Amino acid sequence: MPSPEAITAWARLMRVSRQLVESAEDALKAGGLPPLAWYDVLHELAEAGEGGLRPFQLIERTLFAQYNISRLLARLEADGLVEKLPVADDGRGQTIRITARGREMRRQMWAVYGRSITELVGAKLSADELNMVSALLGRLRHPPVVD
Amino acid sequence: MPSPEAITAWARLMRVSRQLVESAEDALKAGGLPPLAWYDVLHELAEAGEGGLRPFQLIERTLFAQYNISRLLARLEADGLVEKLPVADDGRGQTIRITARGREMRRQMWAVYGRSITELVGAKLSADELNMVSALLGRLRHPPVVD
DNA sequence: TCAAGCTTGATGCAATTGCATCTATCGCCT
DNA sequence: AGGCGATAGATGCAATTGCATCAAGCTTGA
Numbered sequence: 001m002p003s004p005e006a007i008t009a010w011a012r013l014m015r016v017s018r019q020l021v022e023s024a025e026d027a028l029k030a031g032g033l034p035p036l037a038w039y040d041v042l043h044e045l046a047e048a049g050e051g052g053l054r055p056f057q058l059i060e061r062t063l064f065a066q067y068n069i070s071r072l073l074a075r076l077e078a079d080g081l082v083e084k085l086p087v088a089d090d091g092r093g094q095t096i097r098i099t100a101r102g103r104e105m106r107r108q109m110w111a112v113y114g115r116s117i118t119e120l121v122g123a124k125l126s127a128d129e130l131n132m133v134s135a136l137l138g139r140l141r142h143p144p145v146v147d
Numbered sequence: 148m149p150s151p152e153a154i155t156a157w158a159r160l161m162r163v164s165r166q167l168v169e170s171a172e173d174a175l176k177a178g179g180l181p182p183l184a185w186y187d188v189l190h191e192l193a194e195a196g197e198g199g200l201r202p203f204q205l206i207e208r209t210l211f212a213q214y215n216i217s218r219l220l221a222r223l224e225a226d227g228l229v230e231k232l233p234v235a236d237d238g239r240g241q242t243i244r245i246t247a248r249g250r251e252m253r254r255q256m257w258a259v260y261g262r263s264i265t266e267l268v269g270a271k272l273s274a275d276e277l278n279m280v281s282a283l284l285g286r287l288r289h290p291p292v293v294d
Numbered sequence: 295t296c297a298a299g300c301t302t303g304a305t306g307c308a309a310t311t312g313c314a315t316c317t318a319t320c321g322c323c324t
Numbered sequence: 325a326g327g328c329g330a331t332a333g334a335t336g337c338a339a340t341t342g343c344a345t346c347a348a349g350c351t352t353g354a
Contacts, residue, residue, distance in 0.1 A: 122153030
C-alpha cells in the first residue's frame with residue numbers, strides 16, 4: 001500500500017536508528033556507564049535546574065511510559081543521582097531534582113555519548129546535510145516541527 | 148563536543164524513530180496482531196522463499212541479538228508460523244522456513260503495518276523528500292549505502 | 295459538603311531482554 | 325586420526341518492560 005519511496009525511507013529509518021542506538025549503548029557500556037535512558041532523564045532534569053520536574057513532565061519530554069519512569073526514577077534515586085521532594089500544593093505528586101552526583105554522572109556520560117554522536121552522525125554528514133535531516137525528520141514528528 | 152547541528156539531528160532521529168515505532172506497534176496491537184519483530188522475521192523468510200534461511204542469516208539481516216532470534220523463532224514455531232528443518236551438511240544448524248500460516252500472518256500484519264507507514268511517513272513527505280531522507284540516512288548506516 | 299470521576303504515581307505479575315555460559319558440531323592443522 | 329579453536333544455536337538466571345490495576349489525593353458539580 002505505501003509507495004516504494006515511503007517503504008525505503010521507513011526501512012532505513014528503522015535500521016539506522018536501531019544501529020545508532022546500539023552503538024551508543026555499547027560505548028556507554030564499554031565505559032562502565034548506565035544506559036541511554038538514564039542520560040535522557042538526567043539531561044532533562046539538568047535543564048530544568050533547581051526547580052526540578054514532576055514525573056509526568058518527564059514522561060511528556062522523554063516519551064517513556066509512566067511505569068517506566070516510575071521505576072527508572074527509583075533506580076536513579078537509589079544511586080543518589082536524583083532526589084524526590086514532596087510538592088507543596090499537590091499531595092499526590094513529587095518533584096524530582098538532580099543531585100550533584102547526578103550532574104557529575106551526566107557529565108561523564110556526555111563525554112562518551114557526545115563522542116558517539118560526533119562519530120556516528122557529525123562525521124558522516126555536513127552541517128547543511130544535518131540540518132536537512134533535522135528538517136525532514138521534524139516533519140515526521142508529532143506534532144510536526146514548524147521551523 | 149558534537150556540533151549543534153549533529154546534536155539536533157541526533158535528537159530528532161532518536162525521538163522520531165521511537166515515536167514511529169510506538170505508533171506502528173500500537174496499530175498492530177490494536178489489530179490483535181503480534182509485534183513488529185515478528186513481521187521483520189516473517190518478511191525476511193518470505194523473501195527467502197522455499198529455501199528458507201539459517202538463524203545466523205536472520206541475525207545479519209535483522210540486527211537482532213542471537214538469543215533474541217533463538218527465542219523469537221521458538222515462539223514463531225510454537226505458533227506454527229515457521230518450521231525448523233535440519234541442514235544436510237551442517238549438523239549444528241537448521242533452516243527456518245515460513246509456513247502457509249506464516250505467510251498469511253505476514254499478509255495480515257502488512258495490511259496494518261503498511262497503512263501505518265503510509266500515514267506516518269508517506270503522507271508527510273513528497274517522494275523527492277522521502278528519497279532525500281533515504282539517501283541521507285543511508286550514509287549513516289554501517290556500512291554506508293552507496294546509491 | 296461530599297460523591298464521582300480524574301490525575302498522579304506505584305506495584306504485582308507475566309513476558310521479554312540481556313548476559314553469560316553451555317552443548318554440539320565443524321574445520322583446520324599437525 | 326586427533327586435538328583445538330571457532331561457529332551455531334539454546335538456555336539458566338537476573339534485570340527490565342508491559343499490562344493491568346491500585347491507592348491516594350485532587351477537582352467538580354449538585
